[in-house]
Amino acid sequence: MAGNTSPAGMSSAEFIAGHLAENQPLVSRGWCRQWWPQPPPWDLGELARRFGDCRVPVFDSLFEMQRVVRFEEYVSAMADGVAGGEPVPYMRWYARQRNFQMICADDAFAELKGDWAAPSWLPSDDYVFPAIKENADPTKDSFPAKGLFICAAGGRTRLHVDPWASDACLCQITGEKRFVLYPPAAGKALSDGAGVVDLDRPDTARFPLWNSVEPALEVTLQPGDAIFIPAGWYHAAVALSASVSVTWNFVHAVNAGRFAKYLDSGGSADPTVKYFRRQHRSEGYA
Ligand SMILES: O=C(O)CCC(=O)C(=O)O
Numbered sequence: 001m002a003g004n005t006s007p008a009g010m011s012s013a014e015f016i017a018g019h020l021a022e023n024q025p026l027v028s029r030g031w032c033r034q035w036w037p038q039p040p041p042w043d044l045g046e047l048a049r050r051f052g053d054c055r056v057p058v059f060d061s062l063f064e065m066q067r068v069v070r071f072e073e074y075v076s077a078m079a080d081g082v083a084g085g086e087p088v089p090y091m092r093w094y095a096r097q098r099n100f101q102m103i104c105a106d107d108a109f110a111e112l113k114g115d116w117a118a119p120s121w122l123p124s125d126d127y128v129f130p131a132i133k134e135n136a137d138p139t140k141d142s143f144p145a146k147g148l149f150i151c152a153a154g155g156r157t158r159l160h161v162d163p164w165a166s167d168a169c170l171c172q173i174t175g176e177k178r179f180v181l182y183p184p185a186a187g188k189a190l191s192d193g194a195g196v197v198d199l200d201r202p203d204t205a206r207f208p209l210w211n212s213v214e215p216a217l218e219v220t221l222q223p224g225d226a227i228f229i230p231a232g233w234y235h236a237a238v239a240l241s242a243s244v245s246v247t248w249n250f251v252h253a254v255n256a257g258r259f260a261k262y263l264d265s266g267g268s269a270d271p272t273v274k275y276f277r278r279q280h281r282s283e284g285y286a
């Protein structure tokens with residue numbers, strides 16, 4: 001779609017003006033070619049060799065955790081295949097983002113940090129959530145919802161809007177993943193305030209207008225592509241093949257006003273907001 005696909009070489013000033021400030025999505029083909037000819041070799045087998053003994057959380061097609069398994073068990077269960085009609089279990093291995101989080105990917109991210117880099121169009125300075133003033137580096141720093149997302153073909157994330165009035169970046173490492181994005185204004189048709197329509201099984205009595213809005217963007221990410229999902233945008237994803245993605249959320253200073261409104265309307269009680277505020281206070285930030 002015109003305007004939504006940009007070369008990996010765009011500057012962060014262009015990204016801030018054209019995408020962050022304008023709340024417009026971006027698909028960046030070959031983001032990783034800035035650093036390497038190929039994305040890191042993190043297929044499920046390679047990750048299972050490195051992290052097979054780690055306990056990891058497995059989710060449904062939204063954000064409901066189902067159970068905890070050993071990484072290796074998850075990978076061999078996926079290799080054995082999922083029964084037809086059964087939802088594909090989705091591994092969301094998040095880095096620490098709240099105080100009472102039993103299972104974190106922090107050690108794995110520490111081990112993987114030399115393998116990857118964030119897209120160079122992302123700004124490195126002036127984040128307000130997390131409050132990092134300079135040299136932000138998602139390979140090393142904590143971010144809300146920073147995670148390794150891993151699934152077999154068919155793994156999906158149903159339509160939703162991300163929390164914290166935050167933006168998100170997702171880098172596709174292994175496999176193909178299809179994304180559908182709708183702008184915030186489509187929420188009138190897609191959401192009833194309590195929930196969002198499931199595009200695969202729409203409850204037409206509850207969401208009678210769901211089909212009256214068109215996605216603004218439908219795209220299949222290949223290994224080495226990245227997508228920027230702006231705050232308030234409805235999005236859904238499905239893996240077309242075994243998939244590994246890395247993702248994180250953030251608020252940049254250019255959107256500080258939007259974030260302040262979110263905090264004022266109850267967001268400051270959110271456990272992830274509190275976790276990051278405490279962390280940055282202890283590191284000497286405001
Ligand atoms: O990659 C996916 O499955 C979707 C990720 C996403 O939108 C999220 O975790 O909020």
Ligand SMILES: [Fe+2]
Pocket residue numbers: 160161162168235
């Ligand atoms: Fe999301």
